[in-house]
Amino acid sequence: MMTTSVKIPSLETDKHPLQNEGLRPPVTQCPDEPRSPGWFRHLKFFTAGLLLAIIAVRYVVPTFGGFKLGVPETPLDTKAVCPKTSAIVPHTHADILKKLEAEYANESFHDQAFAWLGGAVKIPTQMYDDMKQPGEDPRWDVFKKLHSYIDSHFDFVNLKKTNINTYGLVYHWQGSNTDLKPILFTAHQDVIPVAPDTINDWINPPFSGIWDGQWLWGRGSCDDKPGLIGSLAAVQKLGKAGFKPERTIVLAFGFDEEHGGIIGATKIRDHLLSTYGEDGFAILIDEGGFLEGRTDGVIATPAVAEKGHFDLRMVVSSAGGHSSVPPEHTSIGILAALIAELEANPHEPHLYRDEPYFTALQCQAILNSELDDDLRGLIKKSRSSDKALFDLEKKLFATDVLADALSKNTQAVDLIGGGVKSNALPENAYAVVNHRIAQHSSVSAVKAHIVDTLTPIAKKFNLTLDAFGDELHGMSNVVSSGHLKLTDAWGTALEPAPVTPWIENSAFDFLAGTIQTVVKTSKRWNNPDIPVAVAPGILSGNTDTRYYWKLTKNIFRYRHVSRFDKYNGAHTVNEAIFAEAFIDLIRFFTITILNADETDLLG
Numbered sequence: 001m002m003t004t005s006v007k008i009p010s011l012e013t014d015k016h017p018l019q020n021e022g023l024r025p026p027v028t029q030c031p032d033e034p035r036s037p038g039w040f041r042h043l044k045f046f047t048a049g050l051l052l053a054i055i056a057v058r059y060v061v062p063t064f065g066g067f068k069l070g071v072p073e074t075p076l077d078t079k080a081v082c083p084k085t086s087a088i089v090p091h092t093h094a095d096i097l098k099k100l101e102a103e104y105a106n107e108s109f110h111d112q113a114f115a116w117l118g119g120a121v122k123i124p125t126q127m128y129d130d131m132k133q134p135g136e137d138p139r140w141d142v143f144k145k146l147h148s149y150i151d152s153h154f155d156f157v158n159l160k161k162t163n164i165n166t167y168g169l170v171y172h173w174q175g176s177n178t179d180l181k182p183i184l185f186t187a188h189q190d191v192i193p194v195a196p197d198t199i200n201d202w203i204n205p206p207f208s209g210i211w212d213g214q215w216l217w218g219r220g221s222c223d224d225k226p227g228l229i230g231s232l233a234a235v236q237k238l239g240k241a242g243f244k245p246e247r248t249i250v251l252a253f254g255f256d257e258e259h260g261g262i263i264g265a266t267k268i269r270d271h272l273l274s275t276y277g278e279d280g281f282a283i284l285i286d287e288g289g290f291l292e293g294r295t296d297g298v299i300a301t302p303a304v305a306e307k308g309h310f311d312l313r314m315v316v317s318s319a320g321g322h323s324s325v326p327p328e329h330t331s332i333g334i335l336a337a338l339i340a341e342l343e344a345n346p347h348e349p350h351l352y353r354d355e356p357y358f359t360a361l362q363c364q365a366i367l368n369s370e371l372d373d374d375l376r377g378l379i380k381k382s383r384s385s386d387k388a389l390f391d392l393e394k395k396l397f398a399t400d401v402l403a404d405a406l407s408k409n410t411q412a413v414d415l416i417g418g419g420v421k422s423n424a425l426p427e428n429a430y431a432v433v434n435h436r437i438a439q440h441s442s443v444s445a446v447k448a449h450i451v452d453t454l455t456p457i458a459k460k461f462n463l464t465l466d467a468f469g470d471e472l473h474g475m476s477n478v479v480s481s482g483h484l485k486l487t488d489a490w491g492t493a494l495e496p497a498p499v500t501p502w503i504e505n506s507a508f509d510f511l512a513g514t515i516q517t518v519v520k521t522s523k524r525w526n527n528p529d530i531p532v533a534v535a536p537g538i539l540s541g542n543t544d545t546r547y548y549w550k551l552t553k554n555i556f557r558y559r560h561v562s563r564f565d566k567y568n569g570a571h572t573v574n575e576a577i578f579a580e581a582f583i584d585l586i587r588f589f590t591i592t593i594l595n596a597d598e599t600d601l602l603g
């Protein structure tokens with residue numbers, strides 16, 4: 001097979017892919033993003049013509065890549081194809097877009113946009129784990145500053161603002177056609193705190209909001225103030241340009257996303273549900289997924305899935321006493337045995353043909369010419385051959401830790417405690433084990449695995465066992481030498497999110513077609529023929545959308561920012577965004593709103 005010989009700069013080069021002189025390449029991705037397999041970094045793209053040829057061969061010629069295609073495709077097979085999408089551009093609103101594109105290209109707009117974002121980054125809306133309700137904790141006061149900042153820099157004559165639980169912000173822009181379901185953009189106002197002992201590691205102070213000519217610096221510059229300020233900026237500019245929507249537009253901004261959204265997003269959900277109803281929105285776009293943008297090709301991965309979450313607490317209790325006459329095993333020794341048993345019995349990773357990750361692999365097999373040929377062959381064959389699927393699993397999981405983690409329930413022992421003094425037997429010892437639950441699993445399956453794994457050890461040490469509220473019997477014939485209690489550590493168990501369909505879902509086609517347009521008409525790429533692929537992504541972490549499942553089945557977690565546009569990711573020192581990327585994010589919001597207003601893909 002022939003491929004184009006265009007060179008795609010790799011992450012390892014010391015230049016920003018779209019920049020001749022960069023300070024340093026961004027190397028880490030924001031933690032709560034969908035993880036791409038390592039070989040994502042070496043994408044090369046076929047020419048569009050060759051791609052069409054491949055697709056034609058795939059569907060017309062009876063055999064391809066060594067397996068028969070005469071077999072009728074099952075729904076699973078259909079799901080497992082890399083989605084094909086075409087660009088969607090505004091027609092009725094073409095003049096408004098033309099006007100705004102001219103304005104967005106103007107240097108003076110860039111200065112204004114960077115100042116808007118920098119000003120928001122300067123306000124340290126740090127979120128702490130022990131925040132009390134608004135009104136009961138003075139650390140919330142700084143959010144008032146952010147609100148006055150927004151009020152004084154944006155002038156929304158067309159929008160109705162509602163405050164939710166004091167600091168939540170919901171903006172409503174009424175459309176003229178109430179038959180159209182509204183479109184919803186969400187973002188969060190809060191940021192991860194800056195650890196005081198890391199301040200000296202920042203190249204520019206963490207709340208400086210400085211634009212150095214290339215990067216815009218500070219906590220929140222990636223996560224998630226571009227989503228907040230970028231969507232506000234787009235709405236502001238659309239209003240000033242005379243846009244009058246047919247489809248209602250809603251913006252909703254949480255304020256404790258970094259602490260799980262329990263104070264903010266739950267209340268925002270209640271408000272949105274009571275105002276717009278269940279399944280009341282055509283589409284929801286939140287933070288999460290990203291794009292990989294190189295000079296010669298772009299792959300975007302809006303996340304259609306979020307893994308679930310379960311924190312196990314195990315507490316071993318046994319008799320205390322003087323440590324000079326100890327039993328054979330103390331509670332700490334028994335806890336150690338329990339932990340060792342869990343680690344010796346990890347969950348098995350698996351690939352399922354109807355899961356988004358399998359589809360993402362199919363896109364790789366088509367688009368990534370640097371892929372190992374064996375792997376490419378296996379990926380293609382695995383669509384219809386169980387043997388190939390099995391071989392693919394073996395090969396992939398042995399070489400790619402991210403693929404492995406995305407394809408199973410992960411477990412990590414993250415907390416441990418016990419004992420008070422070196423000459424006293426510990427009466428209690430505990431550990432907390434964090435699990436991230438794959439789409440094909442569930443909270444109850446994780447609990448069952450824990451009970452199955454730990455029961456033999458509890459028996460061996462003659463412990464009575466309380467497993468998630470069930471006193472397990474059949475262990476009472478032994479003299480108890482202690483007790484093991486298993487609980488949901490914080491009561492925060494979360495099932496994997498319902499997966500947003502990406503096949504035969506016009507809302508996915510809408511988003512993918514819009515992304516195509518935003519990239520192909522971007523001044524940064526300056527290449528209307530650039531190959532753009534849109535593949536479904538998975539988030540290993542969670543966003544405020546964990547509470548928004550009932551608002552729409554079309555939840556996409558996607559910020560139109562390349563991971564190369566992040567200096568050092570989020571949640572760590574030197575958070576910075578490549579400022580030009582923020583302009584494209586505003587373009588993304590603008591074009592999405594215009595397209596949504598005239599498309600028939602959103603119902």
Ligand SMILES: *[C@@H]1O[C@H](CO)[C@@H](O)[C@H](O)[C@H]1NC(C)=O
Pocket residue numbers: 106107108109
């Ligand atoms: C850019 O914007 C400024 C300020 O609005 C304006 O004076 C200038 O003419 C614009 N430049 C172009 C090339 O449109």
Ligand SMILES: *[C@@H]1O[C@H](CO)[C@@H](O)[C@H](O)[C@H]1NC(C)=O
Pocket residue numbers: 460461462478479481
């Ligand atoms: C458990 O109990 C049995 C019967 O009482 C005893 O023989 C055994 O040594 C005990 N095991 C431990 C680890 O304490």
